[in-house]
Amino acid sequence: MEAPEPEKRQVTAIMSTAMVGPGSQLQSLEFPLLEEHARLVRELLPRHGGREVKMMEDGFLLEFERGLSAVRFGVALQERVAGRNRLAAPDQRMELRVGVHLGPVVHQNGEVFGEGVNLAARLEALAQPGTLYVSEAVAREVEGHPLPPAHRLGRSELKRIRLPVAVFRIEPRRNVVRPALFARFRSLFFTQRRASS
Template sequence: MPPPERRLTAIFCADVVGYSRLVGQDETGTLARLDQARAILQTAIAAQGGRVFNLAGDGLLAEFPSALGAVQAAIAAQDSLGVWAADQPEGQRMRLRIGVNLGDVVVSGADLLGDGVNVAARLQEVALPGGICLSGAVHDQVRGRIETGFADLGPRPMKNIAEPVRVYALRMGADAHRVESVTPQVAPVVADDGSLFGHFRRRLIGGVMLLALLLVINLMTDPRDLWVRWVALGLAIMLVMPMVRRLLSGRPLGARSK
């Protein structure tokens, strides 16, 4: 039995946001709008040399010979979909998410399978409504070649994908400022966050470093008289007193200092 045919290709995945809710509100109208949205997508895809290979459910999958073509099709599609949806009632407005990946796929007749397709599907789940998310492989191919800016969302674990995938979000129109809302925030380990606990951490680290230095000096000069213990006691009092005062005043310990 010959091995399956494989190829490297750019995968474009689009999906409707809140499709079940829309169908529940107005099944006939939602199905009609889905057909209209797909027509807009297919026009943008064809203009960049893409091929639609799956229309299951409320989604759409397409392949492109280049990552740049896939991203340009995604941008054109979201721009056109935004204009198309602008006049729809707010509660029934149809918006889509798009993910674009560059990866190895398995050819199965007219369909494509494999992690390359699965990652594109996971990327669209990360995107904001009306937005586009790219894998790191796509970003590497298109940076400097399109005018739209990027937000680096960092490596993301993805269901049924062995390794985390680095994700980039395109900054799209009026929603560009919202891209940062899905950026993972990593709290600094010892940074002063403005709260009393933040000040305590900073001062504790400084106090420990100072005590370590004084202990070395103490042991080198007169190890029989451990005078550094009195310095340690004084520093401990200085650290604890602000927290005691905060408790007596009734202010929460985690509140930011004014």
């Protein structure tokens, strides 16, 4: 019988995601949507240096070395989902809630435990679909970087739920115009103007 792996304690960014299906009812989630959620997460995760801790019934527990990496991943994920939804039928749209906390955790046998995990899960449960809710430690890391800003939430927005950390909301850009597409429209516009003058 193998001896259990010793505990390792360190500070990391923990992310909890949960998928919200059509009508915001868990029972309405269809297996293909859950599979697509998993594919998007696993496709983007290596690009941002993240690690999949485990897949849960409706989402993921993920780990990153820094809060900044976690937010970059979360924003990219939410923007991909928003882009996908623009092409999907109303009953096939998906939305994600995301919570991120930077704090001490315990690693043992590939699992992650501790207050950092609990706070990430609580932030995710509070989050509005399509957004990221992050703790103050994460918001400080994001400040000054080219990402959507983190807005501190007031007490009324948290519906009387108190956490031992300040809560910030990050809203990913939903209508990002691709530079190449914008350049093509601009070129067409100026070509038509020159032809008519």
